Amino acid sequence: MRRLQVCLIVAADDAGVDSRWLAIKLLERDPFARELTAGLFDELAEEECARIARHTGQKPEEAVMDARLGFIRGLARDVVQRKRVSRRRVSDVADRLLLSRPLGIPFFLGVMYVVFWLTVRLTQPLVDFTDLALNALLVNAPRIWLARLGMPEILGSLLCDGVGAGLTTVATFMPPIFMIFLCLSLLEESGYMARAAFIMDRFLNRIGLPGKAFIPLLVGFGCTVPALLATRTLEQRRDRLLTMLIAPFMSCGARMPVYAIFAMAFFPNQGNIVIFSLYLTGVVLAILSGLMLHRTLFRGGAASAFVMELPPYHLPALRGCLEHVWANLQSFLVRAGQVILTIAILLSLANALFEKAYRNPETAFAHRSAAGRVLTVPLRPMGVTGDNWPAAAALLTGLMAKEAIVGTLEVLYFQTEKTAPDSRKPFDLRAELRAAGSALFAGFSGSAATADPDRSADPAARQGLLSTLRRNFASPTAAYAYLLFVLIYSPCVAALIVLARETGWRWMGFAVTYQSLLAWLTATVFYQCASFPAAPLRSVGWLAFVTALTAAGIALLAAYGKRIAHEV
Amino acid sequence: MKSETGTPATAGKTRNLLDLQDGETGRIRSNRDRKSAEMGLFAGVRVTMFRNRKSEHSVVVGAGDARFLVSRPIAEHIELA
Numbered sequence: 001m002r003r004l005q006v007c008l009i010v011a012a013d014d015a016g017v018d019s020r021w022l023a024i025k026l027l028e029r030d031p032f033a034r035e036l037t038a039g040l041f042d043e044l045a046e047e048e049c050a051r052i053a054r055h056t057g058q059k060p061e062e063a064v065m066d067a068r069l070g071f072i073r074g075l076a077r078d079v080v081q082r083k084r085v086s087r088r089r090v091s092d093v094a095d096r097l098l099l100s101r102p103l104g105i106p107f108f109l110g111v112m113y114v115v116f117w118l119t120v121r122l123t124q125p126l127v128d129f130t131d132l133a134l135n136a137l138l139v140n141a142p143r144i145w146l147a148r149l150g151m152p153e154i155l156g157s158l159l160c161d162g163v164g165a166g167l168t169t170v171a172t173f174m175p176p177i178f179m180i181f182l183c184l185s186l187l188e189e190s191g192y193m194a195r196a197a198f199i200m201d202r203f204l205n206r207i208g209l210p211g212k213a214f215i216p217l218l219v220g221f222g223c224t225v226p227a228l229l230a231t232r233t234l235e236q237r238r239d240r241l242l243t244m245l246i247a248p249f250m251s252c253g254a255r256m257p258v259y260a261i262f263a264m265a266f267f268p269n270q271g272n273i274v275i276f277s278l279y280l281t282g283v284v285l286a287i288l289s290g291l292m293l294h295r296t297l298f299r300g301g302a303a304s305a306f307v308m309e310l311p312p313y314h315l316p317a318l319r320g321c322l323e324h325v326w327a328n329l330q331s332f333l334v335r336a337g338q339v340i341l342t343i344a345i346l347l348s349l350a351n352a353l354f355e356k357a358y359r360n361p362e363t364a365f366a367h368r369s370a371a372g373r374v375l376t377v378p379l380r381p382m383g384v385t386g387d388n389w390p391a392a393a394a395l396l397t398g399l400m401a402k403e404a405i406v407g408t409l410e411v412l413y414f415q416t417e418k419t420a421p422d423s424r425k426p427f428d429l430r431a432e433l434r435a436a437g438s439a440l441f442a443g444f445s446g447s448a449a450t451a452d453p454d455r456s457a458d459p460a461a462r463q464g465l466l467s468t469l470r471r472n473f474a475s476p477t478a479a480y481a482y483l484l485f486v487l488i489y490s491p492c493v494a495a496l497i498v499l500a501r502e503t504g505w506r507w508m509g510f511a512v513t514y515q516s517l518l519a520w521l522t523a524t525v526f527y528q529c530a531s532f533p534a535a536p537l538r539s540v541g542w543l544a545f546v547t548a549l550t551a552a553g554i555a556l557l558a559a560y561g562k563r564i565a566h567e568v
Numbered sequence: 569m570k571s572e573t574g575t576p577a578t579a580g581k582t583r584n585l586l587d588l589q590d591g592e593t594g595r596i597r598s599n600r601d602r603k604s605a606e607m608g609l610f611a612g613v614r615v616t617m618f619r620n621r622k623s624e625h626s627v628v629v630g631a632g633d634a635r636f637l638v639s640r641p642i643a644e645h646i647e648l649a
């Protein structure tokens with residue numbers, strides 16, 4: 001190498017770099033170094049490379065890497081002094097248990113269950129309190145005040161049903177989102193996340209993905225957009241495509257408020273189990289979809305290899321975790337807040353203008369309902385009735401952002417049910433706030449009967465979204481089928497744009513079609529099976545149709561997989 | 569002749585990371601996988617096998633205080649002295 005270094009002295013001086021560094025980089029066939037020397041020394045460098053390969057039996061770049069790492073190791077050995085026994089021994093013992101086959105998976109599922117228990121149970125009273133208190137402060141009270149001041153109805157509608165209801169919805173997201181980000185951050189900081197990747201490795205390999213694909217899938221529990229971007233760490237295009245197609249099944253944080261509101265409305269005592277089951281359904285569907293796509297569309301591919309460091313277990317630094325949570329929460333609330341507020345304002349404005357155009361609110365309502373009922377037609381096999389058209393409309397705004405579903409439901413249900421307080425009726429803000437406080441206290445003290453707004457004697461507590469949901473969905477089964485659809489159907493526009501940028505428009509179109517169809521199939525199968533005793537003939541008919549559609553879809557994917565085998 | 573791990577060395581056959589059983593140690597002779605080498609599994613490093621199950625796609629190896637999850641295809645490329 002010294003010969004090469006001597007020859008490079010002038011060239012290195014001209015380029016303003018060290019001649020030894022330049023010689024090493026040329027031996028590593030570094031394109032930047034070749035550019036610096038204008039290719040003049042390529043022949044000489046190749047001669048030296050051949051000599052090194054003969055002498056060491058290694059490629060020159062490997063020999064250089066070995067020498068560099070050996071030097072670092074020697075240096076570290078000379079200068080690093082250990083004062084105490086490493087934490088490693090404890091971690092190794094813990095790993096022996098937590099990575100073992102009999103304990104690993106139950107422990108992993110247990111950890112995930114605790115996360116969702118904390119997210120739902122612990123935050124439920126706070127969500128109730130925020131909903132009731134802000135509804136009184138930002139929606140009901142301003143409506144009364146504006147009416148007393150003689151302000152135009154359109155202004156009241158815009159400020160109360162748009163801005164007020166939108167802000168209330170955004171605020172109700174905060175407790176569960178904060179908790180889920182905090183739990184994920186604590187798990188990551190504690191070192192358990194990397195172990196979870198090892199546990200998932202067994203399953204992912206069956207669908208032809210490396211264990212490393214678990215990381216983007218895990219990020220998907222926070223938000224689908226960074227999850228899709230995190231697939232860039234996977235080397236093979238096939239791995240990236242498959243991971244991007246199944247990542248949206250990992251239920252993102254934006255879906256959590258929808259689950260939380262529905263769980264509180266329909267399953268007040270088993271909310272955490274219901275939400276946990278939805279997250280688990282997402283994981284199971286991701287594995288099943290991966291398995292099916294691995295055998296049809298991506299036939300013949302094998303999982304690529306990976307290496308990952310397992311950090312030692314340690315107590316997470318709370319300050320670091322909270323900073324991380326705050327950054328995520330802030331970005332989530334700003335993004336979600338913008339979308340929800342915009343949609344709430346647009347919907348309430350459209351409603352006010354619609355009513356003004358027809359001059360008669362009843363006629364306007366009849367026209368709007370008729371248009372909305374058309375949307376429910378494809379959703380009827382999964383339990384969405386014609387009268388519950390706001391639920392269908394909310395799925396459309398959910399395409400813009402999943403957070404918008406709850407906001408849309410709140411605005412549209414209010415418009416259809418006219419649950420606003422009468423402006424002539426005496427309005428007692430203090431009483432409404434007292435009711436919110438009682439709901440909070442009852443929620444934390446475990447008195448579910450008092451915490452349940454529907455059973456409360458206080459009229460203020462009855463106005464919440466929870467009771468409206470219970471009136472509009474025919475049964476808890478229909479509500480759960482709707483949640484299944486929300487879990488599985490197409491991700492939001494932001495995620496779709498990223499998907500198109502990373503894979504192309506054709507794959508994005510496939511993802512939207514596949515996920516929406518799968519959502520409809522899953523929700524329909526669930527609803528028809530659950531309501532089988534009530535209408536056996538109807539259920540058998542729908543289940544036969546779903547089976548035929550699934551078989552046709554798989555055959556189509558297998559046939560298409562043969563055609564594109566060379567592409568992926 | 570006995571290897572570092574106490575198991576008899578097979579004449580003429582190069583041993584790789586996958587040949588180590590749980591609890592056995594060895595010294596890396598060469599590693600053709602650049603990423604794992606850069607992460608700390610390079611020539612000269614003494615490694616300990618913590619978990620090697622044929623039914624699992626990856627193995628858990630220790631090098632100094634660090635622990636790594638290494639896929640079997642990569643582990644095959646890491647030759648032991």
